Amino acid sequence: MRREAPQKLTDYAPLAFPAIMLVVFFVIPFGTMISVSFFQRQQGGFYTPAFVFSNYERFLSLFFANVLGFSLMLAVLVAICCVVIGVPFTYLLTRLTRRAQIIWMVALLSVLSLSEVIIGFAWSTLFSRTAGITNLLVALGLMEKAVALSPGFPAVLTAMVYQALPYTILVLYPALVRLDPTLTEAARTLGASPLRAFFTVVVPALRATILATLIMVFIFALGSYLLPQILGRPQHWTLSVLITDQAIYQSNMPFAAAMAVFLVLVTLAMVALTLFAGRKRESAA
Amino acid sequence: MRKILNSSISRRAMLGGTAAAIGALSMPSILRAQDRSLKVGVYGGYFKDSFDKNIFPDFTAATGIAVESIAEPTGEAWLVQLEQAARAGVAPADVSMMSQVAMLKGQSTELWAPIDTARIGNYDDLLPQFVNKYPDGRVAGIGAVAWYITLVSNTDAYPEAPESWASLWDPANADKLGLLALVSNSFLLEVTAKTFMGGTDALDTEEGLNKAFEKLAEVKPNVRLWYRDEAQFEQALKSGEIPMGQYYHDVTGLAAADGHPVRSTFPKEGGIQDSGCWALSRASDKVEEAHVFIDYMSQPEIQAALSRKVGTAPTLKRDLLDLTAEEFASVSSDIVPIIPRYDLYQTKSDWLNQKWTELIVG
Numbered sequence: 001m002r003r004e005a006p007q008k009l010t011d012y013a014p015l016a017f018p019a020i021m022l023v024v025f026f027v028i029p030f031g032t033m034i035s036v037s038f039f040q041r042q043q044g045g046f047y048t049p050a051f052v053f054s055n056y057e058r059f060l061s062l063f064f065a066n067v068l069g070f071s072l073m074l075a076v077l078v079a080i081c082c083v084v085i086g087v088p089f090t091y092l093l094t095r096l097t098r099r100a101q102i103i104w105m106v107a108l109l110s111v112l113s114l115s116e117v118i119i120g121f122a123w124s125t126l127f128s129r130t131a132g133i134t135n136l137l138v139a140l141g142l143m144e145k146a147v148a149l150s151p152g153f154p155a156v157l158t159a160m161v162y163q164a165l166p167y168t169i170l171v172l173y174p175a176l177v178r179l180d181p182t183l184t185e186a187a188r189t190l191g192a193s194p195l196r197a198f199f200t201v202v203v204p205a206l207r208a209t210i211l212a213t214l215i216m217v218f219i220f221a222l223g224s225y226l227l228p229q230i231l232g233r234p235q236h237w238t239l240s241v242l243i244t245d246q247a248i249y250q251s252n253m254p255f256a257a258a259m260a261v262f263l264v265l266v267t268l269a270m271v272a273l274t275l276f277a278g279r280k281r282e283s284a285a
Numbered sequence: 286m287r288k289i290l291n292s293s294i295s296r297r298a299m300l301g302g303t304a305a306a307i308g309a310l311s312m313p314s315i316l317r318a319q320d321r322s323l324k325v326g327v328y329g330g331y332f333k334d335s336f337d338k339n340i341f342p343d344f345t346a347a348t349g350i351a352v353e354s355i356a357e358p359t360g361e362a363w364l365v366q367l368e369q370a371a372r373a374g375v376a377p378a379d380v381s382m383m384s385q386v387a388m389l390k391g392q393s394t395e396l397w398a399p400i401d402t403a404r405i406g407n408y409d410d411l412l413p414q415f416v417n418k419y420p421d422g423r424v425a426g427i428g429a430v431a432w433y434i435t436l437v438s439n440t441d442a443y444p445e446a447p448e449s450w451a452s453l454w455d456p457a458n459a460d461k462l463g464l465l466a467l468v469s470n471s472f473l474l475e476v477t478a479k480t481f482m483g484g485t486d487a488l489d490t491e492e493g494l495n496k497a498f499e500k501l502a503e504v505k506p507n508v509r510l511w512y513r514d515e516a517q518f519e520q521a522l523k524s525g526e527i528p529m530g531q532y533y534h535d536v537t538g539l540a541a542a543d544g545h546p547v548r549s550t551f552p553k554e555g556g557i558q559d560s561g562c563w564a565l566s567r568a569s570d571k572v573e574e575a576h577v578f579i580d581y582m583s584q585p586e587i588q589a590a591l592s593r594k595v596g597t598a599p600t601l602k603r604d605l606l607d608l609t610a611e612e613f614a615s616v617s618s619d620i621v622p623i624i625p626r627y628d629l630y631q632t633k634s635d636w637l638n639q640k641w642t643e644l645i646v647g
Contacts, residue, residue, distance in 0.1 A: 043635050046365060063643050124517070130524040148526065151510060234466075234511055234646040242642065249467050250638055251361045 018223040030264075037257035047254050055258035064239075064259075067147045069268065071222060071238040074156070079214045083160045086168035087210065091202060093169070105173075108166045116163065120230035123159040124150050127231070155231040160224055164217045171216060175209040176202075211278045215271050222267060239263055294346050322351040323574040326363060326381030328355030328561070332430065332595070344581055361387055368396055371530055373569040380578055382429045382561045385627040386469065388417045389566065391632075398565040399423040404576045407583045409602060414624050415600040417562045426562030427579050428436040428438065428600035430591065431554040433534035433617065434465075434472065440546040442528035450480045450552045452529070458507045463518040463530030466511035468641035469634070471531065472557045472625045477501050479554045479623050488626055494633075498640055511645055520590035522547055531557070535596035536616050551618040557621035592616045 001150035006012055093104055114122075126132050127150035137143040149155055183205065187197035203210070225240035239259060247256035286635060288393075310376040317647075333356050341352040355378045357363040364387040370377050383391065391397050402408045402424055408416075415428025436447055453462060455477075465471030477497045480486045509527050512518040519536065521527035523545045534556060537549035563582065565575045581587060588599040589606045598617040599606055606613070633637040 041635070046368075058639075063647065067646065122516075124318070126522070128526050129520075130526050188332060210610060227467075230517060237646060245642070246466065247637075249469065251365070251637075252635065255635075 004173070033257045034261055036253055037261050039254040039257075041252055041254045046251065055254045057261070058255060059258055062128070067237070067242060068263070070236070071235070071263075072266070074160070074228075074236075074238060074268070075218045075221040077157060078160045078164055079217040081157070082164050082168040082217045083210055084163060085161070086172055087203065087206070088198070089234055090169050090172040090176050091198065093173070094179070108169055111162075111166045116224070116226045119159055119163050120227050122153065123162070123227075124230055127155050143254055150231050151233045151236070153232065153236055156228050156236050157226045159231055160221055163224075163227065163270075164220055166181050167220060167237060168213055168217055171213045172206075172209060175206055179205060193278065215274055219271070222263070292423070321349060321563045321574055322353060323380065323571050323578055324353045324355055324376070324378045325578070326355045326357040326367075326378035329358060329381055332382070335595040339590065340582075340587070342513050343590075344578065348577055352578075356522060361390070361639060363387075363550075364391060364396075367391070367566055368394060371396055373568055374413045374568050376566040376569040378566070379571040379574045380563050380565055383426065383564045384561055385417070385559070385625070386630045388426050388562050388628055389631040392419055396564075396567060397425040398567045398569065398572065398575075399425065400427060400565065400579065401576060405583055407580075407585065407605075408607055410585075410601045411583065412600060412602060413557070414622075415560065415562075417564070426564040427583060428584065429561045429563045430595070430597040431558055431560035431600060431617075432597055433551070433558055433622065434531050435534045435537070435556040436552045437522060437530055437532040437537045437547060437549050439522055439525045439528035440548050442525050446548055446550045447529070448550070448553055450476050450554050452533060452552075453504050456509070458529060460507065460509050460530050460639060461520060461527065462504075462508045463510040463512055463527040463532075464504075464508055465531060466513045466645070468637050469630045471557070472623070473501055473504075473531075474629075474637075475623050475625050476531075476554070476557065485623065485626050488629060494637070494640075498644055501633060502644055505645065508645075535616060539596070551620050553620065555622045556618060558624055560598075560600075 038046070038051050038053070038057055039047045039055075040052050041047050041055065093101060096104070127148065129146050129148035132146065132149065134143055134146040134149065138146050179202065183201050184197045187201045188194070192200065222238075223240055225238060225244050228236050228238050229241055240263075243256050243259045243263070246252045246259065291391070315532065322632045325336075326579060327336050333354055337354055341354060345351055356381060359377070361384075363381065364383065366377060367381065368391070388397070397419075399419070408427075411428060415423060417426035418429075419425050422533075436450060436452065438447055452458065453464075468474065474488060474497045475485045477500050478493070481500055482493065482497065488497060510521065510530075515533070515536075516609070518527065518532060519540065520528060521542060522530065522532065525546070532549070534549045534551075537547055540547050540550070563579050565572065565579075569575065583600065585601055585605040585607070588601050589608050589612075591597050592599050592608055592615075593607075595613060596616055599608070603613065603617075603619070
C-alpha cells in the first residue's frame with residue numbers, strides 16, 4: 001500500500017485532535033509554568049507578574065547543583081538497574097508457555113495498580129527493624145539481630161526500581177516477543193553458549209529498544225518525590241521534593257516553576273545526548 | 286416514655302400530635318435559619334467533621350443562624366482564594382479558620398475586616414496569644430483552635446519520660462529522633478532559642494538566627510526521620526522504630542489511650558503552641574452574624590466542649606473553664622508555651638527556608 005502525501009487542507013484534519021490535545025494539555029500548562037518562573041516573588045505574599053531572572057539566579061548555586069546532580073544520578077541508576085533486571089527477565093518470560101506468560105503479566109500489571117504512597121509505606125515496613133525482612137534472616141540464623149535498612153540510599157533505590165520495573169518489562173516485552181528465535185538458534189548451532197548467544201545476539205539486536213527503555217525509565221524516575229521522602233534521608237531528597245516544598249509549603253510558585261523548567265531542560269538535554277550517542281554508534285557500526 | 290405508651294391515647298393520635306408539635310416547634314427556627322446564615326471555612330477533614338457534628342448544630346439551635354461549613358485546604362491556598370475573591374467583592378466564606386502566618390499575610394492586604402471587641406463577651410478572658418492584631422491595634426482575628434506539639438517518646442524504649450527539649454541534643458539519642466521536615470511547621474528554631482538562648486526574642490536579629498541554626502545543626506546526627514507526613518512518624522513511634530521526636534500532643538494522647546506504648550511530655554521549656562484564628566473577610570456582608578459566631582465560639586462552655594470533643598487547647602484562661610485536671614492535661618498544660626515567631630515566617634520566609642534546607646539536606 002502506498003500512502004499519498006496530503007493534498008488539501010482537509011487531509012490534515014485527522015491531525016487536529018492530537019494537536020489540540022497537545023496544546024491544551026502540554027503547551028499551555030508548560031507555557032504558564034515558564035511565564036510564572038519569571039514572575040516576581042512577594043515574600044510574605046504571593047507573586048506579581050514581571051520579568052525577572054531572580055528565581056533562576058537563586059537556583060544557580062552549589063547547593064542546588066548538588067541536589068540536581070543527585071537526582072540525575074539516582075534516575076540514571078534506576079534506569080540501568082531496571083534494564084539490567086528487565087531484559088533477561090523479559091527474555092526468559094517470552095520463552096515460557098503462553099499460559100505462564102499471562103500469569104506473570106497479570107502479576108506485573110497488578111503492581112502498577114499500587115500507588116507510590118502504598119509502595120513507599122510497604123517498603124518502609126519491610127525495611128524496618130521491628131517488622132522487617134531482617135527479622136526473617138534472624139529467624140533463619142543468618143543474622144545476629146534485626147537491623148533497620150531504611151532510611152538510606154539502597155532503600156530508595158530498591159523501591160524506585162520496584163516501581164519502575166513493570167513499565168520496563170511492558171516496554172521490552174513486544175520487542176522481545178517479536179525477536180526472531182532463529183537468530184539464537186543459529187548462534188547456538190555455531191557453538192555459542194546460551195549466555196554468549198544472549199549477549200552477542202539478543203542484546204545487540206535490541207539496542208534501539210533498550211535505549212528507548214532507558215530513557216523512559218530515566219524520565220519516570222526523575223519525577224519521583226514521595227519515595228525519596230519516605231525511604232531516604234534529607235541528602236537523598238530529589239529536586240522534585242524541593243520543588244514540592246517551594247510550591248506547596250512556601251507558596252513560592254515562581255521559584256518552584258524556575259526549578260521545574262530547569263529540570264525539564266536538563267532532562268531534554270540528557271535525552272538528546274543519549275539519542276545522539278546511540279545514533280553515532282549505529283552509523284559507526 | 287413508658288407512661289405515654291401505656292396511656293389510653295390511640296397510637297395514631299399520639300403520632301399525629303407529635304408530628305404537629307415537632308412542626309410547630311421547628312418551623313420558626315427553619316424560617317429564621319433561612320433568614321440568617323453564615324458560611325464558615327474550616328480546615329477540611331477531621332476539624333470540619335468534628336465541628337459539623339459537635340459544634341455547629343448547637344450554634345444554630347442557640348442563635349438561629351444556619352451554618353454552611355466549607356472545607357478549606359490547609360496551607361495558603363485558601364488565603365489566595367479569599368484574597369482573589371475579595372478583590373472581586375465576593376466572599377467564598379464569611380468567617381474562616383486561618384493559620385497565624387496566613388493571618389499576617391492577609392493583614393498586609395487588609396483582607397480581614399476588623400472585629401468589634403465590645404461585641405465579644407469574653408474578649409478580656411482570652412489568652413493574649415489568641416488575639417491577632419493589626420499593627421495599629423485593630424483586631425484582625427480571634428483564636429479558634431489551638432494545639433500543642435510536644436516531646437513524644439516510646440515508653441518501651443524510654444522508661445523515664447524526658448524532661449527537656451535538650452534531650453533532642455543528647456548524644457545518647459543518636460539516630461533515634463523523628464522531627465518535622467520544614468522550618469515553618471517544626472518550629473525548632475523557637476525550641477532552640479527557648480532551650481539554649483533564653484527565649485524566642487533571641488531570634489530578633491540575624492546574628493541570633495545564625496546562632497540558633499548553628500546549635501540546631503548539632504541535632505542532625507540524632508535525627509533518623511525528617512517527616513512531612515504525620516502517619517509516617519506516628520507508626521514508627523508506636524513500633525519503637527523511631528522512639529523519640531516531636532509530635533502532636535492530642536493525637537499522641539489518643540494513641541496512648543488505645544494502648545500503644547507512647548507518651549507525650551510537656552518539656553520544662555514548654556510545648557510548642559500552634560493555633561488558628563477566626564477571621565472575617567472584608568468582602569463579607571455578614572458582619573453581624575460573624576460577630577455572633579465568634580462571640581459564641583469564645584464562651585467558656587464552648588471552649589470546654591471543643592477541648593472534650595475535638596481535642597483542641599482552650600483559648601480562654603483556665604480558671605473560667607469547668608475542665609477537670611485530667612481533661613485539661615489531655616489538651617494543654619500550665620507550663621508557659623513556646624509561641625512560634627510567626628512574624629519571621631512572613632518577613633524572612635525565603636531566607637529561613639533556604640538556610641533550613643541547606644542545614645538538613647547538606
